[in-house]
Amino acid sequence: MPAPERIPSRGLTEEGLRTLLAEGELTVLGQVRGASNAVLYCTVAHEGEVRHCVYKPVAGEQPLWDFPDGTLAQREVAAYEISEATGWGIVPPTVLRKGPYGEGMCQLWIEAEPEGDETTAAPSNGLPPLLALVEDEEPGEGWKAVGFADVGEGRTALLVHADDPRLRRLAVLDAVINNGDRKGGHLLPAPGGRLYGIDHGVTFNADDKLRTLLWGWAGEPLTPEATEVLDRLSAALEPGAALVTRLAELITTAETEALRGRVESLRTSGRHPQPSGDWPAIPWPPV
Structure with missing residues (x-):
């Protein structure tokens, strides 16, 4: 190409x-x-x-x-x-x-900032990397733990992601759309510090399919910003609303109902979701 x-x-x-x-x-x-x-x-x-x-x-x-x-x-x-x-x-x-x-x-097409190695997206604008593998048992300051990964030769390393508000927004979006494939390669840091997420074909299933590398906030309270966004999204998903009419052209009625249910569940709990245990929590390969 x-x-x-x-x-x-x-x-x-x-x-x-x-x-x-x-x-x-x-x-x-x-x-x-x-x-x-x-x-x-x-x-x-x-x-x-x-x-x-x-x-x-x-x-x-x-x-x-x-x-x-x-x-x-x-x-x-x-x-x-x-x-x-x-x-x-x-x-x-x-x-x-x-x-x-x-x-x-x-x-x-989003022309991403240059990346580091295969597990690290390192923007050149002074912002921290988004993902990394570290030898420590706990994440350092500014990082959130995802879990331990086999890195070969009988060794494991801790997979972490940045405690970054851009990633946290994406984690909320993924929970809403039920993203079954949030890999590291689907994160695109763009010039100017903006972050995009791509590859959303495996989404909106009526069953819980959430698989992501962004579990670092699992169980933690949602930010006030996220709560406000979910309130607006709830209103936009009311039957007969323009967004619902648009979604009817793209996903099934049952999937729209499940989408509405996930939004309401997040609003009720006020917390980031945790892995259900009924489905692999991390996509493979992770990058």
Whole structure:
């Protein structure tokens, strides 16, 4: 796949970016390797604006035993809609559209800050790394423990993530959308200190599927900010609301009801969820 190239272009609003993604001409440049489903690296051009994007055609999705076939693209768009409803803007602009290989998800390409090794995303803007493996039994100051990992040769190391408010927002979003695959490689620190989460195809299942590397706040009280966001999200998920109408195009009624139930459960408990024990809590591979 060609290396990302900065394309000069004047600024666009969020709505403008969605229009560009939905109506622009898609040109496939290459394939993102290592993904379980087809992920195509493209440019999208519309009315003089050009951006890089990711196009995931439904035809390139691999069947999953616990999700209906051909629904992962819609779930990615639904995750974007919920992200926008929170006001956090954690998920890059994402639309459902037709492309060279049929209908699929089209998402703005995020040019991430340079990373460190395979377990550490180290922004160059002075912010701390997001994930690390450490030899200690307890996390150091500014870190949250996830659990011990086998690092080979009979050795274990403690997997930790940063005690970072950007990650904490993402942990709340994942609990809301029931993300079954929050890996380290799905965290994109962008220029300017912004953090995005990507790859949200395995979400919104009516059953508990939460698998994440962001368990460091499990059982801890939600922040006041998160509580306010959940209150707004609860109102936005009332039957007949615009968000519910939009979600009806993307996920099932039962999944929307389960989504509403997760929001209410978080509001009632006032705490980050803990692993249920009924499902592997950490995705594999973790990165």
